Amino acid sequence: MIYLKTEDEIDLIKESAQVLGKAHAEVAVWVNPGVATKRLDSIAEEYIKDFGGIPSFKGFNNFPASLCISVNEVVVHGFPSGYILKDGDIISIDCGVKLNGYHSDSAYTYPVGEVSKEVMDLLTTTKRSLYKGIDQAVDGLRMGDIGYAIQSYVEDRGYSVVRELVGHGVGRELHESPEVPNYGKRGKGVKLREGMVLAIEPMINLGTKAVVQERDGWTIRTTDRKYSAHFEHTVVVRKGKAEILTTFDYIEKVTANTSLMVEVK
Template sequence: MIYLKTEEEINLIKESAQVLGKAHAEVAQWIKPGITTKKLDTIAEDYIRSYGGIPSFKGFNNFPASLCMSVNEVVVHGIPGNYELKDGDIVSIDCGVKLNGFHSDSAYTYPVGEVSKEVMDLLTATKKSLYKGIEQAVDGLRIGDIGFAVQHYCEEKGYTVVRELVGHGVGRELHESPEVPNYGKRGKGLRLKEGMVLAIEPMINLGTKSVMQEKDGWTIRTTDRKYSAHFEHTVAVRKGKAEILTTFDYIEQVTANTSLMVEVK
């Protein structure tokens, strides 16, 4: 069942998304070599709860933390712990907030210290592909148009698209129908309708598209251990042009003119 949201419900998601965007920015200020992923998780949870929100991920299918912290070859669902970020790492931070009964969901991948040009290009391309996908989240187009836009852009640049993990609907539940793959064919799949709210989240690899799950039951990494990047927005399908409900503005205010900035031109 796909639930079309009313304008009131979309506005509630946007309120949740404001807290989420600010929580991301709060965490971003602390990203540097030597900090543990567990410390960043605590910062996020404290911030979200201080605004009356609930971390969407904590306890979801028994996930133990508020952030998915995915370092280097980890694609998604990394569990925060005692790992200390190092110069040259990248870290994908995926977070959700529930506020006033509605969830929002977004992710951003940060370079830590100085990373290679090859890795920075991966981050830039993945972020750009997110917006390519969002351009297709328009009433009357199809799910396959979103996936095709992401896939075509990334594969042209020599990257690979993870198949096993996809975007999803968002609303009263963190994960709702429909699934939103990052690959597909133009004009194929479910027809998009105004009022759908989707999490679009490209997961793009430097090497093979093949992934595996670690023994913890959560952590997904590339099989060749090459880096993977992940960016995500929660988006409302509209007529003419999609509306981005989450925001990177707060992140980009605190990362401007720093090595954490991932710039898309």
């Protein structure tokens, strides 16, 4: 069942999203060569709890951490660990916050140190594709319009779209209906209605779209071991123009004029 959110519920998700955005920024400061990914997880968890939130991911289906940390060829659902970030890596940080009974969910992929132009172009294209999808989250359009906008944008530039993993509804539960694929056909799928709150999250690969799940039951990586990028916002479907509930503003304040900045013009 798809739940349409009231304005009061949307305001509560916005409050959650503010804590989430600031938690992301706290972590972004530490994304540097020489830092262990488990250190990033502890920073996020402490910040979220200090502001009265609950890390949405920790304990969700027994997931062991507050962040999904996915490095290089890992698409999503990577575990924080003792892995030490090094120059040339990319790292996707996916985080959720539950506050006042409502979840928000967002992800951002960072370059670590100096990365190649090929890799930076992947990050920039993936981030741009997120906004292409959000532009279609409008009352009266269809879910396929979101997916088509993302898919056509990235495939025209030589990248591939992961099929096995999709976005989702967000609200009292971290994952609600409907699913939000990053591929599709215009005019097809669930009709979008004002009040739907959706996590739109393109997962875009430098190489093949094929992925595999590791034996830990969570970690998803590309089969060709080429890099994958992931950006995500929680948005509400509106008439005329979608409203973005999560924010990258805090991230972009701390990454401005640094190698971490993924700029979209």
